[in-house]
Amino acid sequence: MSAVHAAVPPGDPAPSNRWARALREILVGDWLVGVIAVLLAVLVGSILIAATAPEVQQAAGYFFARPGDTVAAIWDAMSSAYANFFQGAVYNFRKPDFAEGIRPITDTLTYATPLIAAGLGVGLSFRAGLFNIGGQGQMVFGGAMGGWVGFAAAMPYGIHPAVAVIVGMLAGAVWGGIAGVLKAFTGAHEVIVTIMLNYVAVNFVFWMLSTPGLLQAPGSNNPKSPATADTAKFLLLLGPDYKLHFGFILSILATIAVWWLIERSSIGFRFRALGENQSAARTAGIDVKRTTILVMAVSGALVGLAGVDQVLGTTTSGFSKGLDSGIGFDAITVALLGRNRPWGIFAAGILFGAFKAGGYAMQPDVQVDIVTVVQSLIVLFLAAPPLIRALFGLPAPGSRRKARKAAAQQGVQA
Numbered sequence: 001m002s003a004v005h006a007a008v009p010p011g012d013p014a015p016s017n018r019w020a021r022a023l024r025e026i027l028v029g030d031w032l033v034g035v036i037a038v039l040l041a042v043l044v045g046s047i048l049i050a051a052t053a054p055e056v057q058q059a060a061g062y063f064f065a066r067p068g069d070t071v072a073a074i075w076d077a078m079s080s081a082y083a084n085f086f087q088g089a090v091y092n093f094r095k096p097d098f099a100e101g102i103r104p105i106t107d108t109l110t111y112a113t114p115l116i117a118a119g120l121g122v123g124l125s126f127r128a129g130l131f132n133i134g135g136q137g138q139m140v141f142g143g144a145m146g147g148w149v150g151f152a153a154a155m156p157y158g159i160h161p162a163v164a165v166i167v168g169m170l171a172g173a174v175w176g177g178i179a180g181v182l183k184a185f186t187g188a189h190e191v192i193v194t195i196m197l198n199y200v201a202v203n204f205v206f207w208m209l210s211t212p213g214l215l216q217a218p219g220s221n222n223p224k225s226p227a228t229a230d231t232a233k234f235l236l237l238l239g240p241d242y243k244l245h246f247g248f249i250l251s252i253l254a255t256i257a258v259w260w261l262i263e264r265s266s267i268g269f270r271f272r273a274l275g276e277n278q279s280a281a282r283t284a285g286i287d288v289k290r291t292t293i294l295v296m297a298v299s300g301a302l303v304g305l306a307g308v309d310q311v312l313g314t315t316t317s318g319f320s321k322g323l324d325s326g327i328g329f330d331a332i333t334v335a336l337l338g339r340n341r342p343w344g345i346f347a348a349g350i351l352f353g354a355f356k357a358g359g360y361a362m363q364p365d366v367q368v369d370i371v372t373v374v375q376s377l378i379v380l381f382l383a384a385p386p387l388i389r390a391l392f393g394l395p396a397p398g399s400r401r402k403a404r405k406a407a408a409q410q411g412v413q414a
Helices: 003-007 015-028 030-052 054-060 067-089 103-127 135-152 159-186 190-210 247-264 266-276 278-283 288-314 327-337 342-361 369-382 385-392 399-413
Strands: none
Touching: 030 054, 030 067, 030 327, 030 342, 030 369, 030 385, 054 067, 067 103, 067 342, 103 135, 103 247, 103 266, 103 288, 103 327, 103 342, 135 159, 135 190, 135 288, 135 327, 159 190, 159 288, 247 266, 247 288, 247 342, 266 278, 266 288, 278 288, 288 327, 327 342, 327 369, 342 369, 369 385
16 A cells, blocks of 8 residues: 555545545536626627627728727727726726715615515525516515505504515515415416416506506506605615615525525425425425415515515605516526525625626616626526536536446446
8 A cells, every 4th residue: 555545544535536526516516507607698798799899890890901900999898898887886996985986886786685585586486396487476566565555554664664575575475375376276387377477467556556546646647656655765774875775684684584494494395395306295295285385475475575675775756567677587597597595696686786787887888788688698508507518518417426326337237
């Protein structure tokens, strides 16, 4: 036995094997696929930025005469775009003081707040093997009911927003629970049901906003609600000069709560068991129907919290049927990018909040639609992990375990 092997205690892997195993764990991790998906989407977005820049198009006209001008124009277009993105999403160095400079990061966190809450709801249902595509309806209905409490009820400050949050989450739970009941007792596919419930919720809220005495502002002919009462508005965390409100704290608490629910509670174990195999879960004594309804209700409650974030924190001057602002569908992307893990969703929500804040700062040099293209490409790449693994030569999850099993079987046969 060599000195190197003698120095390694029995049963402890050799240093080289230990590092090789660590490297392999990194390469097969789901998070790496997510990082590569973001980088690939940004790369394609960079190509689009360069291709649509007028300076680049002009320099490309005489590329063969002076190719350096085209390269310089591409660099100027991309560096300017990403500098504006950074200053719009993280920190603006052009401002005279620190208080003004940090405004972009507070805007990013404000945009991220409802994305995190809605992403947690969608991700929770995905972990349980259910596809909640009804974020728009749950958010609109939950936000409308929470907003109704916010402008119609008279309560002291502190109690008022708390009651509005509870009512909004209960409304979202009811709307999500409807899909759960239909799935559990009729076998209706939750994708179809939740999509149809989106239309029902949006048009139902629009009717209430258009009807005097319900959600419509008194004396108005527009389908819009009254402004949220001052006693129901979320506290501004950094003062009146910033938009960041208490809803961000609620999103942090919701992330912790969902993590504990999934990873540490018996209810979360039933959720995960349902997502792994319904037949096995039923055999283990889990009430599949009841668990299905509970999953969709909890998912809807979290998405409803996102709606309340909008009406009590972001859009307090009155809401319309479009109060979700596309967040209900963006939450699907956030959940996928976060690999349906609470803290992954939290990080993905902040990233997409940066896309929103920085995307507006890139105008007029760059069309904001390019940011939407980048978000769409992230979804596309995340939906095809085998494609990314094939392009970059990454090992598939469990490939080493399968190789060992095959080798063991060959040894037995020999």
